[in-house]
Amino acid sequence: QPKIGKLVLIGAGNVGSAVLNSLMQLNVVNEIVVIDYNKDKALGEVLDASHTTAFVYSSNVVVRVGDYSDCADAQIIIMTAGPSIKPGDKRDRMVLLDKNVTVMCETMEKITSYTREAIIINVSNPLDILTYVAQTKFDYPKEKLFGTGTLLDTARFNRMIADICHVDAKNVTGFVLGEHGTTSFVPWNTVNIVGVPFEEFKTQFSLTENINKEKILNDIKEAGMDILQLKGYTSSGIALSVCRLVDAIIHNEHCVLPVSILLNGQYGIHDVSLSLPCVITSGGIERVLELPLDENGKKDLQICVDKLKNIIKDLNL
Numbered sequence: 001q002p003k004i005g006k007l008v009l010i011g012a013g014n015v016g017s018a019v020l021n022s023l024m025q026l027n028v029v030n031e032i033v034v035i036d037y038n039k040d041k042a043l044g045e046v047l048d049a050s051h052t053t054a055f056v057y058s059s060n061v062v063v064r065v066g067d068y069s070d071c072a073d074a075q076i077i078i079m080t081a082g083p084s085i086k087p088g089d090k091r092d093r094m095v096l097l098d099k100n101v102t103v104m105c106e107t108m109e110k111i112t113s114y115t116r117e118a119i120i121i122n123v124s125n126p127l128d129i130l131t132y133v134a135q136t137k138f139d140y141p142k143e144k145l146f147g148t149g150t151l152l153d154t155a156r157f158n159r160m161i162a163d164i165c166h167v168d169a170k171n172v173t174g175f176v177l178g179e180h181g182t183t184s185f186v187p188w189n190t191v192n193i194v195g196v197p198f199e200e201f202k203t204q205f206s207l208t209e210n211i212n213k214e215k216i217l218n219d220i221k222e223a224g225m226d227i228l229q230l231k232g233y234t235s236s237g238i239a240l241s242v243c244r245l246v247d248a249i250i251h252n253e254h255c256v257l258p259v260s261i262l263l264n265g266q267y268g269i270h271d272v273s274l275s276l277p278c279v280i281t282s283g284g285i286e287r288v289l290e291l292p293l294d295e296n297g298k299k300d301l302q303i304c305v306d307k308l309k310n311i312i313k314d315l316n317l
């Protein structure tokens with residue numbers, strides 16, 4: 001039986017450590033177990049994070065190093081293991097494919113020898129391919145395993161639109177969907193600010209020029225790589241994306257967030273993982289929503305599906 005509030009964090013690198021620190025501040029889980037094959041790194045992060053609990057405004061989260069047997073009664077497992085792109089590398093998450101498919105398979109073998117009940121959130125890249133591998137090769141319950149997908153891209157999108165229109169980013173309803181990568185897309189016909197449709201932004205928000213859709217989408221696609229070039233890695237945005245999902249699971253929120261899931265017939269598509277807006281509950285994915293895509297959206301989705309399916313085919317799973 002999963003222990004409510006027990007979370008296992010796999011990978012204590014740049015992303016894992018940021019997730020750890022953000023989760024401790026979020027104060028919604030009571031036990032965080034860290035696993036990394038670099039045991040010194042895991043212990044270092046754990047000690048450092050655990051000392052913060054002595055401060056008045058910190059919660060008393062138990063944080064410790066563990067091993068895969070800790071997955072047996074975990075409520076949530078976060079997968080951040082495996083290398084990231086380094087500054088100067090090709091700006092494409094697919095360069096991580098071979099290495100991280102191996103890491104994902106090793107990790108899933110160990111996890112599934114202990115549990116099929118925990119909700120697993122994959123963060124490692126290439127996000128949609130690794131989520132697909134974890135989901136299909138290990139036959140994990142499909143509602144209980146998903147990837148952060150375009151949640152981070154969507155946060156970036158909402159921030160950019162908010163800055164242009166001078167409103168709170170939380171008032172922007174708009175999604176980046178598809179691949180967490182080069183074929184992500186925005187279904188522009190569904191973008192709005194508290195109900196004001198995208199076509200009316202210019203007049204309603206007194207913009208002096210038209211919003212350049214191509215530039216925005218391109219900036220979102222490049223954002224991760226730009227940050228990586230500038231500071232060496234990305235961490236804050238992805239850490240808060242994970243926190244958002246953990247909060248939604250713990251509180252059984254039924255909130256709608258875009259995450260990467262295995263499609264089983266949405267838009268007539270099967271057998272590929274990519275992001276669509278999903279209802280997130282304590283049981284995982286309760287429902288996948290099909291936004292009304294216009295012709296452009298349908299075309300963009302197909303490009304994304306074709307790309308991901310080709311990569312999956314070449315993996316020979």
Ligand code: NAD
Pocket residue numbers: 010011012013014015016035036037038041080081082083084085096100103106107122123124125126127148149152180233234235238
């Ligand atoms: P990193 O190199 O700093 O850390 C990776 C960690 O994984 C290291 O501590 C390493 O020891 C550990 N590790 C490697 N293989 C392992 C295994 N088999 N078992 C246990 N631990 C293992 O990398 P990072 O910057 O923390 O990035 C981690 C992953 O997250 C990468 O795949 C990266 O591309 C991805 N990422 C995803 C997003 C997103 O939006 N989804 C954002 C940023 C990074």
